[in-house]
Amino acid sequence: MTNQQANGPRIKELREQHLWSQEQLCGVSDVSVRTIQRAERSEAVSFETLKNLGAAFKVDADRLVVPKTEEKEPPSTHEVVVLPEIRSGIELGALADCQGYLFSHDDPQSRENSEKLALFLQSLQDYGDIWEDIGAGGQVEARASLFELLHELEGGGFKAFGAPRLKKLILNDGESMTWLVGCLVITRDDDPRIVAGEDRAPAVLPTVYALEIPVGL
Numbered sequence: 001m002t003n004q005q006a007n008g009p010r011i012k013e014l015r016e017q018h019l020w021s022q023e024q025l026c027g028v029s030d031v032s033v034r035t036i037q038r039a040e041r042s043e044a045v046s047f048e049t050l051k052n053l054g055a056a057f058k059v060d061a062d063r064l065v066v067p068k069t070e071e072k073e074p075p076s077t078h079e080v081v082v083l084p085e086i087r088s089g090i091e092l093g094a095l096a097d098c099q100g101y102l103f104s105h106d107d108p109q110s111r112e113n114s115e116k117l118a119l120f121l122q123s124l125q126d127y128g129d130i131w132e133d134i135g136a137g138g139q140v141e142a143r144a145s146l147f148e149l150l151h152e153l154e155g156g157g158f159k160a161f162g163a164p165r166l167k168k169l170i171l172n173d174g175e176s177m178t179w180l181v182g183c184l185v186i187t188r189d190d191d192p193r194i195v196a197g198e199d200r201a202p203a204v205l206p207t208v209y210a211l212e213i214p215v216g217l
Contacts, residue, residue: 005066006050008042014057015040017082018195029056042066083161083185089143091162092150096128096142098164098182105186106158113156117186120149128182153186159194161185 015025015036022040026033029052039045039053047061054061086092095101103121108114127134127142134142150160162184170176187194 003044003046004050006039006042006045007064007066008040011036011053011064012040013080014059017080018057019082025053025056029053039064081165081183083163083183086150086160086162086184089147092124092146093139093143094164095162095182095184096124096146097131097180098128099179100167100181101125101128102165102181102183103186104184106188106191108156110156113153113158116149116153116156117158120146120153120186121184123149124182124184154189157189158186159189159191161187161194 015022018025020028022033022036025031025036029036031039031049031052035045035049036053039049050061050064054064057064084091086095101124105117105121108117124146127146131139131142153160162182164180165183167179167181168176169179
């Protein structure tokens, strides 16, 4: 079969969603780094290469090809933000220390889970309001308290994903300012948007969640 033009932006997007370097993708797909670089530049590669990449990404190889009659798509109104799983009080403290918050969560589905979820989110926001005032010792206790509340949520079948993220705000006078926003998702542990991490050389890949948000948020 003749070579086909690779959909470079799509291949690079999928690689970055998996938090893989080109070298790591090479190990997973058995495609050389040089060929991966060509594919990400939208150059022509063999269909066998596209099949191997598709198998690594768990997508059909046809989705990695530029269609001959591809129409220009309208600008995307949303972007995908990859959030790592929260596994420590240190990571919760980093969220509490943000200037604003973006929370998202699944339906708790029970009164008990609703109370646990409400307590966790409110506690995180409350600690954030006084973070600078409670000092180093208070921050240590806050991290431990938040992690204990998160552990109770995990017992109900939930996982937490989050990280601080810079957001540019446009003021009324046209000036802009940058805020550090804590993005946090509480979701069911069987959510299909969760990409499980793997123990594989040369690095341990974390479990991550792909959150779709409006562009610029």
